[in-house]
Amino acid sequence: MFLVLSGIATGLSCARDYRALQLGPVSKVAPIDKLSVALVIVFGLLFLGERPSLPLLIGGGLIVAGAMVIALF
Template identity: 40%
Template sequence: MTSHWLLWALLSAVFAALTAVFAKAGLQEVDADFATLIRTGFVLALLAAFVLFAGKWRSPATLAPVTWGWLLASALATGASWVCYFRALKMGEASKVAAVDKSSLLLVAAFAFFFLHERLNLREWVGLALMAGGVALLAFKR
């Protein structure tokens, strides 16, 4: 039986792939930073509608200060990632940009190891090494 997290992670990968393709197509005649702003507005509206219609809204004042801090840090990282990603897409091929962007997987493993104390077994480290090689092959193709 497939775990629920795996289904959502696979769907995330599909939508991330579509994001790169759609964004590259949409960047033809617009500045990358302005396009990121427009995209962010769409994301905000869609998520607000989703949360409201799903009945998941709660007062933000009920969140603990530490939660606000982590969500702010995540938002800053997301914003920086999106700005960098759209600039890279504007200048480069979507397949190469996406390949390098996915090297974040390696960084997640390292950050999770050091900051969240998550441990990977040998098989998982080998998988990460293979993915690193794949990213290098895709990103630096001639």
């Protein structure tokens, strides 16, 4: 069941990305798409009881910082 739900979510995500790329430039769409990884980290910490570790926090921070650099410059 989770595999099917994951497949559906992935398909919807790809369709959303394709539509976003039709509406805007890649330089603005790609950083927003990459923030989904950081959002999953936050959800895991808040709702799933994941324990924060230094590598997790550093990695999440680097993902957000990289997306901001790409989006702003």
